[in-house]
Amino acid sequence: xxxxxxxxxxxxxxxxxxxxxxxxxxxxxxxxxxxxxxxxxxxxxxxxxxxxxxxxxxxxxxxxxxxxxxxxxxxxxxxxxxxxxxxxxxxxxxxxxxxxxxxxxxxxxxxxxxxxxxxxxxxxxxxxxxxxxxxxxxxxxxxxxxxxxxxxxxxxxxxxxxxxxxxxxxxxxxxxxxxxxxxxxxxxxxxxxxxxxxxxxxxxxxxxxxxxxxxxxxxxxxxxxxxxxxxxxxxxxxxxxxxxxxxxxxxxxxxxxxxxxxxxxxxxxxxxxxxxxxxxxxxxxxxxxxxxxxxxxxxxxxxxxxxxxxxxxxxxxxxxx
Amino acid sequence: xxxxxxxxxxxxxxxxxxxxxxxxxxxxxxxxxxxxxxxxxxxxxxxxxxxxxxxxxxxxxxxxxxxxxxxxxxxxxxxxxxxxxxxxxxxxxxxxxxxxxxxxxxxxxxxxxxxxxxxxxxxxxxxxxxxxxxxxxxxxxxxxxxxxxxxxxxxxxxxxxxxxxxxxxxxxxxxxxxxxxxxxxxxxxxxxxxxxxxxxxxxxxxxxxxxxxxxxxxxxxxxxxxxxxxxxxxxxxxxxxxxxxxxxxxxxxxxxxxxxxxxxxxxxxxxxxxxxxxxxxxxxxxxxxxxxxxxxxxxxxxxxxxxxxxxxxxxxxxxxx
Numbered sequence: 001x002x003x004x005x006x007x008x009x010x011x012x013x014x015x016x017x018x019x020x021x022x023x024x025x026x027x028x029x030x031x032x033x034x035x036x037x038x039x040x041x042x043x044x045x046x047x048x049x050x051x052x053x054x055x056x057x058x059x060x061x062x063x064x065x066x067x068x069x070x071x072x073x074x075x076x077x078x079x080x081x082x083x084x085x086x087x088x089x090x091x092x093x094x095x096x097x098x099x100x101x102x103x104x105x106x107x108x109x110x111x112x113x114x115x116x117x118x119x120x121x122x123x124x125x126x127x128x129x130x131x132x133x134x135x136x137x138x139x140x141x142x143x144x145x146x147x148x149x150x151x152x153x154x155x156x157x158x159x160x161x162x163x164x165x166x167x168x169x170x171x172x173x174x175x176x177x178x179x180x181x182x183x184x185x186x187x188x189x190x191x192x193x194x195x196x197x198x199x200x201x202x203x204x205x206x207x208x209x210x211x212x213x214x215x216x217x218x219x220x221x222x223x224x225x226x227x228x229x230x231x232x233x234x235x236x237x238x239x240x241x242x243x244x245x246x247x248x249x250x251x252x253x254x255x256x257x258x259x260x261x262x263x264x265x266x267x268x269x270x271x272x273x274x275x276x277x278x279x280x281x282x283x284x285x286x287x288x289x290x291x292x293x294x295x296x297x298x299x300x301x302x303x304x305x306x307x308x309x310x311x312x313x314x315x316x317x318x319x320x321x
Numbered sequence: 322x323x324x325x326x327x328x329x330x331x332x333x334x335x336x337x338x339x340x341x342x343x344x345x346x347x348x349x350x351x352x353x354x355x356x357x358x359x360x361x362x363x364x365x366x367x368x369x370x371x372x373x374x375x376x377x378x379x380x381x382x383x384x385x386x387x388x389x390x391x392x393x394x395x396x397x398x399x400x401x402x403x404x405x406x407x408x409x410x411x412x413x414x415x416x417x418x419x420x421x422x423x424x425x426x427x428x429x430x431x432x433x434x435x436x437x438x439x440x441x442x443x444x445x446x447x448x449x450x451x452x453x454x455x456x457x458x459x460x461x462x463x464x465x466x467x468x469x470x471x472x473x474x475x476x477x478x479x480x481x482x483x484x485x486x487x488x489x490x491x492x493x494x495x496x497x498x499x500x501x502x503x504x505x506x507x508x509x510x511x512x513x514x515x516x517x518x519x520x521x522x523x524x525x526x527x528x529x530x531x532x533x534x535x536x537x538x539x540x541x542x543x544x545x546x547x548x549x550x551x552x553x554x555x556x557x558x559x560x561x562x563x564x565x566x567x568x569x570x571x572x573x574x575x576x577x578x579x580x581x582x583x584x585x586x587x588x589x590x591x592x593x594x595x596x597x598x599x600x601x602x603x604x605x606x607x608x609x610x611x612x613x614x615x616x617x618x619x620x621x622x623x624x625x626x627x628x629x630x631x632x633x634x635x636x637x638x639x640x641x642x
Contacts, residue, residue: 124450126449126450127447127517127518127521128447128517128522129447130507130525160520164517165521175506176505179498179500182497182503184451184497185449185451186451196446196447196448196449196454197448199481200452200486201449203480204449
């Protein structure tokens with residue numbers, strides 16, 4: 001059995017849909033390595049069972065019940081809770097090396113060569129490219145690193161309030177020390193387009209190995225036609241159409257049949273949808289409810305046509321603090 | 322006299338305003354090196370005289386009148402004209418090494434250490450960070466490199482239609498070969514904010530050495546109060562307020578008195594504005610005309626609140642080709 005693992009994180013049943021698609025995308029490209037998922041209490045019992053059927057390792061993490069010193073420190077900084085959850089990946093010491101993948105990524109080609117890289121290897125972030133994006137990174141599980149990271153977080157916090165700011169401060173020599181730790185952008189191709197992005201995407205995008213659905217294009221928030229199994233792609237995401245359809249293909253073929261109505265959020269709603277058949281009025285009713293849920297989830301995650309306005313308001317609020 | 326030079330490019334009188342501010346920003350940080358500007362026939366005679374008073378070297382480039390082989394090849398690819406103009410910087414062989422700066426940059430601190438870097442050193446672009454941004458780069462003037470670049474352009478074109486696509490294809494090992502050729506982002510800090518940019522800007526932005534006004538925030542297109550000498554900063558650019566004001570401070574103190582009404586575009590219009598005095602009705606009339614020019618220039622350059630929509634339409638058009 002491989003001593004290497006792909007690791008992801010799911011904090012609720014909706015993100016678990018993403019985690020399941022990530023795992024199946026890895027199987028489709030015939031990875032030789034194991035898969036692991038960190039889950040929090042937000043994941044339902046029913047979903048846990050499905051995750052155990054797909055991942056080699058399902059690790060439940062629950063910061064507040066934990067008794068070690070690091071977590072006691074955390075209790076004084078509860079706002080860092082989300083950040084800390086990701087740090088638990090360093091505790092998977094049954095593996096020699098790991099690659100972390102956010103649940104909103106999609107592996108398009110075999111990337112087992114990533115395990116030849118050293119900690120901490122990652123691709124640049126499009127916001128501030130001297131920072132790496134923490135959606136895909138190579139790391140070495142180690143309890144001392146975990147403790148050190150937690151201690152660093154408690155002492156310094158995170159400049160963006162999330163794991164990306166924290167990890168960039170901790171691994172601060174990433175930008176200028178070793179080019180080998182700069183993963184090519186095709187291992188973490190961001191889905192958000194700027195005016196200089198699309199010509200480059202047209203030039204280099206066909207080489208993409210891992211797509212990262214940041215921003216407006218979360219795949220599970222796009223409208224999906226249950227009869228034709230086709231995803232409706234918003235006009236501003238047309239360059240992502242093939243990737244979004246591939247996500248839903250994996251969903252339809254490998255994930256949908258494993259869902260059950262007692263799951264929460266989108267997972268439970270999608271369990272009630274019948275695929276590949278003309279829609280009955282009952283199906284219409286279910287899908288209408290689903291669209292409403294998409295919409296609500298979408299608003300909460302700042303997607304849609306007004307996305308930039310909302311994001312900007314949030315940014316301003318943060319900057320004004 | 323230094324054998325090193327800072328090089329910029331001005332294709333008309335409005336961009337010459339930018340070039341003049343760049344040159345004065347370099348003087349203010351006491352660079353030890355020379356300054357050079359490439360100009361095209363779009364720059365008026367009056368402006369040429371002012372540029373010669375400020376820059377050590379003013380080099381007129383005119384592709385279509387030129388007789389060498391490279392330019393004959395170009396005649397078959399006229400759409401590459403703009404790209405080729407920038408390539409002329411490699412012909413400044415009176416200098417041993419140069420740093421190119423776009424006319425929409427602003428040097429905030431002494432950066433003479435950049436001349437210790439080798440060709441081609443540049444900072445990552447925020448669109449596709451495995452490409453460098455061609456607004457700031459270290460290079461070695463050399464006629465063979467110039468010819469080779471022109472030949473490459475004629476043969477391969479440019480994937481984004483501009484100099485950035487061409488230079489990235491030609492210097493294609495930039496991304497993964499030598500970390501020393503990755504300039505820190507603070508040497509070419511883009512002014513365009515994404516949702517992961519602003520927290521990082523708050524963390525690292527105070528270290529910025531060269532700001533690059535890409536996107537909505539072209540300094541000479543912002544409204545400027547001639548009486549108070551303050552620039553009006555749009556709400557979405559508040560994080561750039563100090564930088565925009567600094568650009569206008571240099572304009573008011575070092576550039577404005579050198580302008581004359583026979584200059585074209587914004588330069589000529591700004592020559593008619595009186596600074597630091599209560600506005601007369603005549604001044605109001607001039608400034609109203611100026612605002613109209615700003616607005617028209619703004620529309621042409623896709624700035625303003627609808628910027629993303631316009632840019633997106635352009636991108637879609639390009640992608641659909």
